[in-house]
Amino acid sequence: xxxxxxxxxxxxxxxxxxxxxxxxxxxxxxxxxxxxxxxxxxxxxxxxxxxxxxxxxxxxxxxxxxxxxxxxxxxxxxxxxxxxxxxxxxxxxxxxxxxxxxxxxxxxxxxxxxxxxxxxxxxxxxxxxxxxx
Numbered sequence: 001x002x003x004x005x006x007x008x009x010x011x012x013x014x015x016x017x018x019x020x021x022x023x024x025x026x027x028x029x030x031x032x033x034x035x036x037x038x039x040x041x042x043x044x045x046x047x048x049x050x051x052x053x054x055x056x057x058x059x060x061x062x063x064x065x066x067x068x069x070x071x072x073x074x075x076x077x078x079x080x081x082x083x084x085x086x087x088x089x090x091x092x093x094x095x096x097x098x099x100x101x102x103x104x105x106x107x108x109x110x111x112x113x114x115x116x117x118x119x120x121x122x123x124x125x126x127x128x129x130x131x132x133x
Contacts, residue, residue, distance in 0.1 A: 006067040007041040013057055014039075027056045044068050061086060 004012075014024060021039055025032040028049070037043040045053060050068050054061040093101060 004067070005041065006044065006064075006069070007039050009067050010039050010053075013059075017057075024053075024056065028052050 014020065021035040022032045025035045028035070029052075030049070034043070038045055045064075045068050047065060047068075047070050050064040050070065051061045054064045057064075088101070091097075
């Protein structure tokens, strides 16, 4: 199976929707030249642009980030973790909110049971969202 590059994927998505590069640029609020550079593989969209592209094309941001080469695949965990990351990115919390979420996650990490090697304990109950990474 051939791996699709970001420019190929982007062109396919535009064709599937019957859009041209100008239409995508308009919906993203960027210059048409920027979209052209992405579609030709001259430039790669930033992670923030990838998230906007995902919003406009109604696809999961991880798909766009991975295709653009931002290596999300290495960080992917369970579907629950992916959804939490997606929601946090969409939320775009204020600094005080981000500190609160970080403190909560760190407190949860500190409370999680650990195995002999310091790894998180195996899942003990359905719905447990602890990850082994």
